[in-house]
Amino acid sequence: MSAVDRLAYVRHSIARAEREYGRPAGSVQLVAVSKTYDAPAILPVLEEGQRVFGENKVQEAKGKWPALRTRFADVELHLIGPLQSNKTAEAVALFDVIETVDREKIAREIAKEIARQSLAPRLYVQVNTGEEEQKAGISPREAVAFVARCRAEFGLAVEGLMCIPPAEDAPGPHFALLEKLAREAGVAKLSMGMSGDYETAVGFGATSVRVGSAIFGARNYA
Ligand SMILES: *Cc1c(COP(=O)(O)O)cnc(C)c1O
Numbered sequence: 001m002s003a004v005d006r007l008a009y010v011r012h013s014i015a016r017a018e019r020e021y022g023r024p025a026g027s028v029q030l031v032a033v034s035k036t037y038d039a040p041a042i043l044p045v046l047e048e049g050q051r052v053f054g055e056n057k058v059q060e061a062k063g064k065w066p067a068l069r070t071r072f073a074d075v076e077l078h079l080i081g082p083l084q085s086n087k088t089a090e091a092v093a094l095f096d097v098i099e100t101v102d103r104e105k106i107a108r109e110i111a112k113e114i115a116r117q118s119l120a121p122r123l124y125v126q127v128n129t130g131e132e133e134q135k136a137g138i139s140p141r142e143a144v145a146f147v148a149r150c151r152a153e154f155g156l157a158v159e160g161l162m163c164i165p166p167a168e169d170a171p172g173p174h175f176a177l178l179e180k181l182a183r184e185a186g187v188a189k190l191s192m193g194m195s196g197d198y199e200t201a202v203g204f205g206a207t208s209v210r211v212g213s214a215i216f217g218a219r220n221y222a
Contacts, residue, residue, distance in 0.1 A: 017202035033212030036219045056081025082136040085109045099124040099162040102138045111154040123158050129174040130166035147185040160189025171197040175204035
């Protein structure tokens with residue numbers, strides 16, 4: 001199967017999950033995760049009309065997307081990987097959505113860059129729902145207060161929450177937790193679900209799913 005065939009299958013599966021779980025048709029956005037794939041691999045997916053893409057590294061995204069954007073101006077790029085504070089200026093310049101706001105220092109840097117560059121990427125707070133040591137994201141206990149602080153202290157309009165459940169857990173409880181925190185924090189968007197569990201995520205209220213290998217094929221590295 002080609003990436004174009006797999007894209008069609010993923011789109012079909014999202015539409016089916018929307019019907020199955022009583023979600024409005026078209027209410028779940030597909031973020032095609034193109035990390036580790038080069039421009040020639042991404043091109044057929046762009047030509048098929050996909051416009052929303054996720055990348056996890058600022059440098060890698062900077063190396064391939066500016067050129068692709070000259071041909072596809074309406075691309076919407078999401079940063080889904082951890083953001084280092086020394087990359088904030090580049091991230092604000094390049095990405096339409098930053099999904100990985102997870103600590104005060106980054107929130108402060110983003111606010112500074114938004115003012116300096118007169119750009120306003122949409123923002124999500126990443127929540128470490130499994131409280132995993134090695135994983136980025138704010139702890140679930142602090143998430144609601146952190147969203148409030150992003151707004152009050154840094155003037156950031158956080159519009160959603162994002163999570164990556166532990167690989168060894170059933171994802172459902174993590175998705176349910178993220179949905180509950182989003183309600184408490186007063187944010188409308190939920191970025192959750194990857195290749196292995198995006199249909200489940202639709203059932204738990206995902207407004208976007210981040211799907212990589214199910215479209216582009218298995219990666220050689222993460
Ligand atoms: C790589 C990645 C994905 C996509 O993973 P697949 O299992 O390939 O669909 C989604 N979200 C984040 C944060 C990622 O780093």
